[in-house]
Amino acid sequence: RADAEKFEFQAEVSRLMDIIINSLYSNKDIFLRELISNASDALDKIRFLSLTDKEVLGEGENTKLEIQIKLDKEKKILSIRDRGIGMTKEDLIKNLGTIAKSGTSAFVEKMQTSGDLNLIGQFGVGFYSVYLVADYVEVISKHNDDKQYVWESKADGAFAISEDVWNEPLGRGTEIRLHLRDEAGEYLDEYKLKDLVKKYSEFINFPIYLWASKEVEKEVPTDEDESSDEEETSETSPSEDEEEDDSEKAEDEKKPKTKKVKETTYEWELLNDVKAIWLRNPKEVTEEEYTKFYHSLAKDFSDEKPLAWSHFNAEGDVEFKAVLFVPPKAPQDLYESYYNSKKSNLKLYVRRVFISDEFDELLPKYLSFLMGLVDSDTLPLNVSREMLQQHSSLKTIKKKLIRKALDMIRKIADEDPDESNDKDKKDIEESSADNEKKGQYAKFWNEFGKSVKLGIIEDATNRNRLAKLLRFETSKSDGKLTSLDQYISRMKAGQKDIFYITGASKEQLEKSPFLERLTKKNYEVIFFTDPVDEYLMQYLMDYEDHKFQNVSKEGLKLGKDSKAKELKESFKELTKWWKGALASDNVDDVKISNRLADTPCVVVTSKYGWSANMERIMQSQTL
Numbered sequence: 114r115a116d117a118e119k120f121e122f123q124a125e126v127s128r129l130m131d132i133i134i135n136s137l138y139s140n141k142d143i144f145l146r147e148l149i150s151n152a153s154d155a156l157d158k159i160r161f162l163s164l165t166d167k168e169v170l171g172e173g174e175n176t177k178l179e180i181q182i183k184l185d186k187e188k189k190i191l192s193i194r195d196r197g198i199g200m201t202k203e204d205l206i207k208n209l210g211t212i213a214k215s216g217t218s219a220f221v222e223k224m225q226t227s228g229d230l231n232l233i234g235q236f237g238v239g240f241y242s243v244y245l246v247a248d249y250v251e252v253i254s255k256h257n258d259d260k261q262y263v264w265e266s267k268a269d270g271a272f273a274i275s276e277d278v279w280n281e282p283l284g285r286g287t288e289i290r291l292h293l294r295d296e297a298g299e300y301l302d303e304y305k306l307k308d309l310v311k312k313y314s315e316f317i318n319f320p321i322y323l324w325a326s327k328e329v330e331k332e333v334p335t336d337e338d339e340s341s342d343e344e345e346t347s348e349t350s351p352s353e354d355e356e357e358d359d360s361e362k363a364e365d366e367k368k369p370k371t372k373k374v375k376e377t378t379y380e381w382e383l384l385n386d387v388k389a390i391w392l393r394n395p396k397e398v399t400e401e402e403y404t405k406f407y408h409s410l411a412k413d414f415s416d417e418k419p420l421a422w423s424h425f426n427a428e429g430d431v432e433f434k435a436v437l438f439v440p441p442k443a444p445q446d447l448y449e450s451y452y453n454s455k456k457s458n459l460k461l462y463v464r465r466v467f468i469s470d471e472f473d474e475l476l477p478k479y480l481s482f483l484m485g486l487v488d489s490d491t492l493p494l495n496v497s498r499e500m501l502q503q504h505s506s507l508k509t510i511k512k513k514l515i516r517k518a519l520d521m522i523r524k525i526a527d528e529d530p531d532e533s534n535d536k537d538k539k540d541i542e543e544s545s546a547d548n549e550k551k552g553q554y555a556k557f558w559n560e561f562g563k564s565v566k567l568g569i570i571e572d573a574t575n576r577n578r579l580a581k582l583l584r585f586e587t588s589k590s591d592g593k594l595t596s597l598d599q600y601i602s603r604m605k606a607g608q609k610d611i612f613y614i615t616g617a618s619k620e621q622l623e624k625s626p627f628l629e630r631l632t633k634k635n636y637e638v639i640f641f642t643d644p645v646d647e648y649l650m651q652y653l654m655d656y657e658d659h660k661f662q663n664v665s666k667e668g669l670k671l672g673k674d675s676k677a678k679e680l681k682e683s684f685k686e687l688t689k690w691w692k693g694a695l696a697s698d699n700v701d702d703v704k705i706s707n708r709l710a711d712t713p714c715v716v717v718t719s720k721y722g723w724s725a726n727m728e729r730i731m732q733s734q735t736l
């Protein structure tokens with residue numbers, strides 16, 4: 114458009130678009146789910162605003178919160194429109210020209226090497242996937258606060274915006290018009306589109322309609338061939354189309370000579386079932402449905418199944434429904450930005466209405482890796498987000514969610530045949546379902562074990578429950594992971610404390626002189642080799658009435674030793690000499706001990722001081 118205002122894309126966007134446009138990526142389908150997901154977000158936003166201000170919805174057609182897909186086969190245009198919040202001119206410049214989220218350049222980098230665009234939606238740049246199939250895109254948008262504008266770009270580094278004086282007024286919302294490339298002709302096929310919507314957009318909570326053609330057989334009088342059905346191809350709104358079919362009945366009644374002809378008519382066809390999955394009875398939802406629901410929530414369309422899920426209905430003072438998922442993989446930056454990241458992965462709904470997906474009050478930080486949603490019947494609908502954040506029921510919801518989440522995680526272990534030491538259980542023939550659960554807990558631990566440890570540090574209330582979920586290797590576990598319960602079940606008669614040692618690696622710990630005597634006496638010692646373990650053990654004092662004893666620290670008692678007193682007496686002079694010989698600011702004390710077998714002496718740390726390993730960690734942090 115000649116007099117349009119021209120803009121350049123942010124360099125990063127340009128790069129991204131170049132990659133997309135030149136991509137040989139075969140799964141071009143993804144653009145549709147990204148557009149539908151954006152339309153759904155825009156509808157969520159206007160619905161949310163309408164809770165406190167009814168006026169924003171306007172009247173008539175504008176109140177219909179729906180998504181419409183339309184094809185123009187001749188002009189090769191695919192368009193998707195919504196009656197969502199729309200975009201002002203400023204929004205168009207900002208949202209469709211710059212990338213706000215950090216980490217995007219990492220994504221661009223990765224895409225350049227792997228060419229895998231599948232995760233594009235997770236990076237807040239899903240819109241640009243339109244250039245997989247289109248070489249020219251128009252975005253027509255009307256926001257309540259502004260006029261109607263057209264944004265357009267041929268992905269040549271620039272975009273243009275002009276006030277829309279060409280198209281029909283949208284009322285409110287956005288229409289995206291894709292001028293399809295020649296190679297993308299398949300997206301003009303209605304069946305293909307229906308298929309894609311079923312496959313990727315099943316869980317969108319707004320109706321998705323396709324302007325679909327329909328072959329109808331009609332009887333028309335043979336004597337006169339004027340057809341009386343012009344109005345058939347005119348647009349009808351989705352909700353008004355149902356009564357149309359029998360409109361010719363009256364004419365048929367006269368029974369003149371007729372013949373049958375085939376005709377194509379168009380009507381809005383609903384493509385999705387908008388009944389939310391979380392409102393259904395958990396018993397009636399299949400595993401496949403949960404998996405697909407997870408993929409749509411996580412915007413992760415790989416084939417991987419979530420590791421576990423929990424779908425429940427909380428009743429009582431505070432009523433809500435929730436579905437929680439443990440993803441198959443931890444996001445790369447889960448722990449990198451742990452203390453800075455705010456974003457929770459739970460979506461909050463109040464009575465079916467989407468409120469927010471940045472509601473940090475629902476889960477503690479250490480569980481932020483969980484995906485899912487909460488739909489509350491108790492929270493009020495017509496208050497601001499800030500008011501909601503302070504609502505008293507949130508505490509109850511949070512408490513219950515934590516319980517359910519920890520139960521769900523424990524269940525991964527309970528159902529994993531690899532986890533069981535139990536002979537009886539092992540004797541039962543392993544079913545195929547068992548096979549599927551095999552090794553799942555190790556997988557969980559590998560991805561999210563650190564979160565469990567952070568939980569023990571941060572959440573005193575659930576410390577014991579979380580401790581149950583801990584896994585580690587020991588001096589006897591033979592390279593396998595074991596739990597505190599299993600450790601306790603193998604304790605020697607008379608053993609009170611749980612023995613552990615911390616260090617940089619298992620290999621190093623296995624050679625530690627601190628272990629000599631314990632190994633000789635057949636005690637099992639836990640190896641803690643993760644830097645976070647040092648902090649962890651400052652919070653984990655005991656478990657099921659057993660104290661934790663760091664074997665490299667003062668206070669190790671290995672049963673009664675009758676000779677101890679005698680030895681102490683006879684070496685009195687020597688220990689005195691040693692103490693004098695070593696400067697007092699280097700050692701606190703010199704003692705006779707029974708903790709060693711072959712090594713003559715060892716340096717231990719005091720009960721309350723830092724372990725040598727902690728010194729090592731602190732040093733590496735300050736360097």
Ligand code: ADP
Pocket residue numbers: 147151152154155195197198199200208209234236237238239240241286287
């Ligand atoms: P994301 O959806 O993750 O934010 P996208 O690249 O898909 O990233 O979209 C970028 C932004 O463009 C959205 O955040 C939104 O502000 C805006 N946008 C895209 N499509 C629409 C639409 N149909 N209605 C209103 N705003 C939209």
Ligand code: MG
Pocket residue numbers: 147150151234237238239240
């Ligand atoms: Mg998007």
